[in-house]
Amino acid sequence: MAINVTKPPPSRHLLDAAPRGRRAVRLGSRDRTFGFLLAAPAIALFLVVAVYPLIASIGTSLYDQSLMRPDRKYVGFANYVDVWPDFVDRLGNTLVFSVMSTVCPVLIGVALAVLLNSRLKGRNILRGMLMLPWLLPGVVVSFLWAWIFNDSYGVLNHVLGVIHLPAVDVLGHPGTAMAAVVVAKTWNSFPWIMVVVLAVLQTLPREQLEAAALDGASRAQRFLHVSLPHLVGPVALVSMLEFIYNFGSFDMIFVMTGGGPGTSTMTLAVSLYEYAFTDFALGKAAAMGVLWLAALSVVCGGYFLLNKKLESRS
Template sequence: MAITTEPPPVRTAARAVATPGRLRSAAARDRTFGFMLAAPALTLFLVVAVYPLFAGVATSFYEQSLIRPERRFAGLDNYAAVWPDFVDRLGTTLVFSGLATVFPLAVGLALAVLLNSRMRGRGLLRGALMLPWLLPGVVVSFLWAWIFNDSYGVLDHLLSGAGLPEVDFLGRPATAMAAVVVAKTWNSFPWVMVVALAALQSLPREQLEAAALDGATRAQRFRHVSLPHLAGPLALVAMLEFIYNFGSFDMIFVMTGGGPGTSTMTLAVSLYRYAFTEFSLGRAAAMGVLWLVALSAVCAGYFLLDKKLESR
């Protein structure tokens, strides 16, 4: 009698069927996990940035003093009180921001072109030129205040030694703004130099060599090849530098305190005086809100211009 044996049945692993309910549940878990990861940073952002912003806007509608706890609703009175000062300080702030942006760009670009060429000691010179950027703004302010001082300043000492008349750089309205711009330029040009130098070194050498073969001079190669390559990075640097200068406080406050008179009185220094000299938090908040609106308009103009240039 023949005995036949059948192979044992093969057990297959059960596959989980991905139902729509399970997919929604997995997606919800992923969203919850992502929110839990972002919650600490979001909380910090709300506490540090959003809450002070709304609190400042609310304070601008109240008459509130730094030395008295009570406050009274004032409506738009604070804005009406600070509006003439805001218009005047806005002009001074724009002048300072523009000059303190253009000059570092020019100096930084010129040094970047110089350091991009083959020269001895280029690495050492790069490191030395980075020193002004590494110093805190307050240190730079005291350094240049000492240089421009009319009693014991280095610059007046050199002028006197050369037989030239001494100049009170920080005490005259005509020269105070120039002195602050010089100090800001010395402090800011290194990072412009670094960005421009990095952009120049990323420029393909083949483009410069092709232009040279076509008979272009060095100036023509820089104008038609290098400069268009630098346009994007320099535009971004200029915008960031302008925004930073628009809110600059330490250098002007240390060197001139907004004087002489109101020749260097920017929005930042004016807001400080409202809050900590006149102790009027309501007017200081109103000045801050107007300042924010002006800066937002500047940023919006930049983004519109950038979008228009990209569309071409």
């Protein structure tokens, strides 16, 4: 004889404890306190390193303050009015340097990544050799290329002399100084872009590439229609990060040209340094820094929007 056994209904507290969709987890007071204590050192470090200097700079920008005298006088927004023409001019140079120093290494990095992703003999050794420029500090790279472009004893003019061509003063001419700095920055930056793109290429589904090859697609067609769509997102993010880094670059331009000749390579970073440590005008330097931060915030906002858009597609 079959025995009918019915399960008792679940108690009310079990029903209340059962998850209903996605419910927010409520932490107790002890858990919240423990979590805050864990985050407190990082928060304190952020306040000391980032927030306090920002507030102090905004305050200093409203005063006529100099390193040559201890007192200071409140001038309101007069410093912003004084530095505005220089800011507009330096912003143009900064954008030129940032754009060129982003486009060139991205193009070279993508091309080399595609080459190293193929069945090239000795590609592992070549990968290691191409990483060397990225391992060198920016100051070392700056001195290296300043020596190469030197008009008196540089490698470039020595090579031109060997092939009986006239010497050129690359760093001393306004039309070529920016190009020389861009070349140095490109040489220093392309390896990390190459590594990122190569990593993306290594994750591409081989089935799609093999299917395209069986359908008769050439190597160029496989790259344009299979590989390139996978590269657009990562390359766009890498380009934005490189642009943000170049927008605040200081060491390479300062070492190679010092912002010259004239103001042909004077970027916002170098101009801020000149205000603070050459003219000793801390108020104007702080005003230039605040304007620089505002411009950089726009660029960072574009990066976050692009990142959010790419995440929504994935």
